[in-house]
Amino acid sequence: MLNPKVLQPAERVRTESVPPRRWAVAHGRSAAEDSGHAVATDAERKGGLAIGPRPHIAVVLMESPGTGGSDPLYEESVVLIYAADEADARRRAERRARSRETSYLNDRGETVSWCFKRVVDVCAVLEEDLTQDADLYARHFRDYAAYERFEPLLSGEEL
Numbered sequence: 001m002l003n004p005k006v007l008q009p010a011e012r013v014r015t016e017s018v019p020p021r022r023w024a025v026a027h028g029r030s031a032a033e034d035s036g037h038a039v040a041t042d043a044e045r046k047g048g049l050a051i052g053p054r055p056h057i058a059v060v061l062m063e064s065p066g067t068g069g070s071d072p073l074y075e076e077s078v079v080l081i082y083a084a085d086e087a088d089a090r091r092r093a094e095r096r097a098r099s100r101e102t103s104y105l106n107d108r109g110e111t112v113s114w115c116f117k118r119v120v121d122v123c124a125v126l127e128e129d130l131t132q133d134a135d136l137y138a139r140h141f142r143d144y145a146a147y148e149r150f151e152p153l154l155s156g157e158e159l
Contacts, residue, residue: 053082055128057137058093059120062100067110074117078137081122090122 062075079096083089094116103113127134141147148154 053084053088055125055130056081056083056086056089056122057125058089058122059137059139060093060097061117061120062097062114063117064112064114067106067112068108075114076120080125080136086122086124090119093119093122 058079058081060077060079062077064073064075066072077097079093081089081092081096083092097116097119101113101115103111106112121139123137125134125136126138127136152158
């Protein structure tokens with residue numbers, strides 16, 4: 001049985017301008033932990049509780065080194081993984097990505113290869129009820145100009 005005690009930080013300050021779920025994520029907590037619901041920790045799960053795998057999000061990076069002198073192309077995938085904890089989710093995400101490594105001939109007869117580069121991030125989903133609309137993953141950054149240069153969809157750039 002889950003420990004009904006909710007894990008709370010000793011002190012925290014939250015302004016009304018930051019939505020509670022976003023605040024929780026920014027401080028490394030799940031939305032369920034921060035909202036006052038009892039949540040099993042990884043330590044509690046390892047303590048012999050009969051709890052099944054939890055949904056996690058993994059951000060995986062694949063690389064294609066380029067063909068015919070072109071620049072490398074990267075693929076960032078957001079993958080849903082069911083695992084007991086973050087370490088297990090990371091292992092499962094890497095195994096899944098490595099199983100996707102491939103090489104094939106494109107329409108110009110050039111060999112295109114896709115290789116696993118790394119698991120960028122793994123975390124429990126923000127909301128575990130996946131039977132309805134839900135926020136799954138959020139990341140934070142400070143340099144919008146760098147994000148704009150990185151993200152071709154913002155400028156309409158073709159890959």
